Amino acid sequence: MPWLAPVDLLGTVAGILTTASFVPQVIKTLRSGQTRDISLAMWLSFCLGVTLWLVYGIMLGAWPIIAANVPTLGLAGTILVVKLRNMNKE
């Protein structure tokens, strides 16, 4: 079993928390379909930024950054899609 450095463990916990944080928002958004209080500019910029963090993690070979940003992109992308679909009725 490979040795897990304390810094990697910390990055893993950090990644689990920030990534998992989007799950309740995705559930809330998909259930209610309501995105009025959610900022389009935030989610556009955030999804683009997370894509670049992913490339940064790959370049550094820092797997906690990679592992955290792949699911974050999927979850944040889901919220962005619902917001975009709601744009004409808000």
Added chain:
Amino acid sequence: MPWLAPVDLLGTVAGILTTASFVPQVIKTLRSGQTRDISLAMWLSFCLGVTLWLVYGIMLGAWPIIAANVPTLGLAGTILVVKLRNMNKE
């Protein structure tokens, strides 16, 4: 002038995008005062996770991670505070 490695430049742009993304959400939330569509669980977990990313960046000596997470914590913390204040009326 210190040489900026391409990976650091990428991390800087990524950090600017993900951190700046919270600015329009903070403006929207402070202006409207409305947080009904915003998930409390998301912002609690996110703020805790960002705090750990900050420690991770300090331990790695990765300044783009540090520089991105300090203002993110301030901005996300602002949204969390407004959400918490609104809890009794939502």
